Amino acid sequence: MDEFEEILQDFLVESFELIEQLDQDLVELETRPDDLDLLNRIFRVAHTIKGASSFLNFDTLTHLTHHMENILNLARHGDIIIDAGVMDVILESIDLMKALLVRIRDTRSDNGLDVSACVVRLDAAVNGDAPVVAAAPEPVAATAALADEEEADYSGMSDAEVEAEIERLLAQKNAEAIAKRAGSAPVVEKNEEEADYSGMSDAEVEAEIERLLAEKNAEAIAKRANKQSEDTVAEIPAAAPAAVVVPTPEPTTQVAPVAKPAAAPAAPRRAEPKEDADAKGATVEQTIRVDVKRLDHLMNLIGELVLGKNRLIKINDDVEERYEGEAFLEELNQVVSIVSLVTTDLQIAVMKTRMLPIGKVFNKFPRMIRDLSRELNKKIELDIAGEDTELDKSIVEEIGDPLVHIIRNSCDHGIETGDVRLAAGKEEGGTIQLKAYHEGNHIVIQIIDDGKGLDTDMLKSKAIEKGLITEKEADGMTDKEAYGLIFRPGFSTAAQVTSVSGRGVGMDVVKTNIEKLNGMIDIDSELGRGTSMKLKIPLTLAIIQALLVGVQEEYYAIPLASVLETVRISKDEIYTVENRSVMRLRDEVLSLVHIGDIFEVERVFDNSEHAYVVVLGLAESKIGLIVDTLIGQEEIVIKSLGEYLKGIEGIAGATIRGDGGVTLIVDVAALMQMAKSVKSTVGDENSSGKKLGVKNNASDYCVMIVDDSKTDRTIMRKSLEPMGITLVEAVDGIEAMNILKQGDHFFDAMLIDIEMPRMDGYTLAGEIKKYNKYKNLPLIAVTSRAGKADRMRGVESGMVEYITKPYSFDYLMNVVKRNIKFNEGL
Amino acid sequence: MSNQLQQVINKQNNALIGDESKIDDVVQLVGFIVGEEEFAIPILSIQEIIKPISCTRVPQTPTYILGVFNLRGSVIPLIDLRARFGLTPQKHTDETRFIVMKSGDDVAGFVIDRLTEAIRMPKKDIGPAPETVSEAETMIDGVGKQSDRIVTILKVHKLLERNF
Known part of the structure; x- marks a missing residue:
């Protein structure tokens, strides 16, 4: 059954x-009812x-499409004119077809959907609008379809088979021509059946057949002598045209969507099947269907690679600093830049494999507009x-x-x-423009209408209401x-709920979806x-550019x-209005929130007069986020926090930085929500900040001694003990770092x-x-290295x-006293 | 001949069945200390055991969640078992380890005070959890008795269950 499943998938x-x-x-x-193409x-x-559906035994679908084909075939030959009425029936049947496919x-x-009503209407359209001989449509479609089915098989045939098929058709023609010339009854019927040739007059057909016959006759006879079976095939249609069904070659197991199944199986096309097959072969080579999962996996791997690249660049920077001027550096530099270049290219290439034209989405709108304009009784283009x-x-x-709703x-x-x-004073018909274009790393989708525009007063009064x-x-x-306001859930200006809109849900959906994509909405009216x-939407979601900011010693992307x-402001530019911090940014008032308040960061120190404000914009709203430091821009790969920590408010995920550490990614949409309920503490941090520094007696001062020699440590201890301050010893840099990180002591200075x-x-x-917390911690080098270069490095x-x-x-004691401001606080 | 063969096959089958039942009877556990008590979890639920590395705090989480850390490219939550069990927090020592446990797709690292040993324990030596704790809530799978001590066996899937 696997094979069937596979075919079914392809079919769907x-x-x-x-x-x-x-x-x-x-x-x-x-609009162009006579466009034959x-x-x-x-x-x-x-x-x-x-x-395909008949092959897969979906009878309902076959039944429906058969009748659709029927009406379309007539239209194709100009037997009926497609007007709005006929179109409605056709569109209805297409909707039904879609529903059936979804069901499948x-x-x-494909059971459970009733197509008979639609089929009746389709037939009515055929009969009502097309004064053709009443009996004609059925056999026409049937035979045409049959002939087409035969056609369909071409692509599955080898060249030899195709050749044989041509032969067979010729033979058939031959027989027909003979019958026709004899003026017998079947001819008339046949003529109608072969409606596909009807582009030509009878005379032309005759001439054509004659020509072909002349050309092929000898060959055909020779062939027929060899292939007895072919002969029978040729004989039967002549005798009983209605029975063409029988000799249809066994359908090959593959459902072959033929490039031009609709074209007439007429003799003039004798060379075409082969060409078709060739052309098809060529196009097949150019694209392959790939499971999206594989692409996702590829994208994940690229993500890892980008992280690796980031790390490599960081290590390269470190190495450069340490071994400045060494010969191997240049080589290392080259390798690193090549790797980084190739990684970037690779990333772009893989991203491109995931790219689809937006036309895929746009395609459904012409139909939607058509339906809507009929429903609303407006002329819309x-x-x-x-x-x-x-x-x-x-x-x-x-x-x-979102686009549907807009x-x-x-x-x-x-x-x-x-x-x-x-x-x-406008034109009667309205126009909606739908545009898409690139703008930097974004794609912009613009929806412009020339309607009545948004009335701000009306919007406001509705919202108040x-x-x-x-x-x-x-x-x-x-x-x-x-x-x-139109994006607020529950907001609607419609006086009554119609089938099109008025429930106050749609635009809310727009906003949520666009925010989910990290996009922005800008309205002008x-x-x-x-x-x-x-709508401004980033090109891709998996790997993004991020701004890294620091608050205390935490980092966020x-x-x-x-x-x-981003703007740098001094603290007095922050005003408090109704318990909320705001600032003036050019001619706008921007509400502010401290990142530390959102993410519960303990504020240990705060000594700068300035703050950085990152102005965030999402959908149609804006907010200023106060941070301690701006680190810079980096390419990051979004990783989930896993099942255990998912859904943390304000956090969209995590990324791994160049140093191997994890940095959390801010969920801007959620942050904006949280900002509304967060109590501002921007103003009162100074008062709490000072308490920590209070020293009541000498032992409140704490100094760390870092030295690998026991003797040296003892000497230092001896020199400082008389002061009565607390001393902590460490034997090397690593231990010193660990003691610092444990945070048991607040050090006032370190001897290193x-x-x-x-x-x-x-x-x-x-x-x-590197730690903000220790920016002002005095570090005192105690060493026997006395060179000038050493001092410089220090x-x-x-x-x-x-x-x-x-x-x-x-x-030593004096130096330490001076640096820890000993006695000043006592 | 074929009888002999049959006998041999039967014997082998019996031996195999015997082996299986023997394996079934023994549970392999890894023991570790948190606070004063020794706990154990099935060895198969351990992905790896690593020395402490730095982690990043995650806001809006209970205090026992220390944050997330990077385990060869995966971001994994880190849970302090001392805090989880309501004990006072303690600084990491040389013996502190992170045990990375997994259950299905859920993975998390747990901070423990120190490892003890791998334990092979016959199933019969494992008693049920004390009745005082309710069945649905408890993280305790059972209590293993050894000659000189008792080991509390934990439910890994319960530890990995988010409860906030």
Whole structure:
């Protein structure tokens, strides 16, 4: 059954792809009803699906598509005119076909949907609008289909078989021609059956057949002599045209979607089947279907590689610093930059494999607009541009729903009815433009309508009416903020709920989905002129650019897509309004929140006069996030926190940094929500900050001695003991770091030897200075290295004093006293 | 001949069955100390045991969740068992270890005070959890008795269950 399942999968994938295209084609068809190419394309879809479904024994689907094919075939030959009425029936049947396919996908069977009503309508359309001979349609479709089925088999045949098939057709023609010339009854019928040739006049057909006969006769006879079976095949149609069914070659097990199944199986095409097969072979080579899971896996691996690259770059920087000027550095540099370059290229290449044109989403809108405009009784035209713009598959999947809601909204609320438009001096028909284009690392999707525009006063009064905002809030709102009201859940301007809109759900969905994609929404509107909605969405989700910020000694990554700008402000620029911190940014008032308040970071110290504000923008809202430091921009790979920690508010995931540590990624949407309920502490941190530094007696002072020699440690201890301060000893850099990290003591100074095993003094100083907490901790080098270069390195790594051994007890004590401000506090 | 063969096969089968039942009878555990008590978990639920490495605090979590750490590219939560069991926190020592446990797809690291040993314990020596703790809530799978001590055997899937 596996094989069947495989075929079924292929069938479904293909059918859904075909249908996507179909909708657009059909709407186009309505405007250009005599476009033969278009008709052929549509016919082919119905036909392909019919062929495959009959093979897979989906009888209901076959039945339906058969009748669709029927009507389309007539249209193709100009026997009926496709008007709105016929189109409605066709669209209805296509919807039904979709429903059946969905059913097959879900249940593996097409039972349970009633198609008979639709079939009756289809037939009615055929009979009512097409005054053809009443009996004609059925046999026409049947034979055409049969012939086509035979065609379908070509692609599965070897060249030799194709040749044989041609032979057979010729033979058939031959017999027919003879019969025709004899003027017998079957000829008339046959002629109708072969409606596909009807592009030609009878005379032309005759001439053509004659020509072919002349050309092929000798050969055919020779062949027929060899192949007795072929002969019978040829004989039967002549005798009983209705029985063509029987000699149809056994369908090969593969469902062969033929490139041109709809085209007539007429003699003039005798060379074509072969060409078709060739052409098909060539195109098949160019694309392969790949399971999305494999691409996802590939993307994950690339993610790992990017992390590895980041680490490598960091190590390279460290090595560069330490071994400056050494010859091997250049080589290392080269290798690192090549690896980093290739990784970036590889990442882009893999990302591209996941890219789909946004047209896949746009395709369904022409149909939607058509339906809506009929339903709402408005004339609306859709103008699509940039459907080739590509973006990540996962985003394409997410973007569909929001666009549906926005477009429905534009149709229902934006575009006015024809007479209102005329009264306003506009054209009767409204236009909705749907545009997609790239802008940096983003894709922008713009939906512009030329409708009545958003009325801010009306929006505000509606929002007050629904209790979403207070009147006071409404008064302080800018136009943009007022536009933002349409995204509030429960907000609706519609006087009554219609089938199209009015429930106050749609735009809320838009906002949530766009936020999920880290996208932004920008609304512009002019009363009476129309509304433009701009969705700005990052190209991909798995690997993103992030801004790394620090608060105390914690780091957080903020998706760069949501960062509008960063500003450095002094603390007095922060004002408090109704318990909330705000600042003035150019001509806007920006509300502020401290990242430490959101993530419960303990504020141990705070001594700078300045703060950095990261201005975050998401969907239509903005907020300023106060951070202690800005680290920089880095490419990060989003990893989940796992089942155990999922759903932590404000955290979107984690990433692994160049140093192997884990950094959390801020969920900007959630952060904005949290900011509303967080109590501001921006103002009162100074008062609490000072208490920690209070020293009541000498033993409150604490100094660490780091030296690998026991003797040296004892000497230092002896020199400092008289002060009565607390002394802690460590034998090397690593131990010193561990003691610091444990946080049992608050050190006021550290005495550090330079030459130590495991971690030397310079490295230790560098490590300590990485922590914000210890930025102001005095580090005093105590060493026998007296060279100028050593002193320089000491200063570079953050040491404030440099004492060379040997030294006097008093000297050491004085240096320490000075650095820890001993006695000043007592 | 075929009889002999049959006998040999039967004998082997019996031996195999015997082996299996023997294996079934013994549970392999890894013992560790948290606070004053010795605990144990099935050896198969341990992914690895590592020395302490740095971790990143995660906000809005209970205090026993120390944060997340990087285990060769995976981000894994770290849980302090002392705090989880309501004991006072203690600084990491040389003997502190992270035990990375897994149950299905759930993985987490647990901080323990020190490892004791791998224990092979016959099933009959394992008693049920004390009745005073309710069946659904308890993290205790059973109590293993050894000649000189008792070991509390923990339910790994319960430890890995999020309860906040």
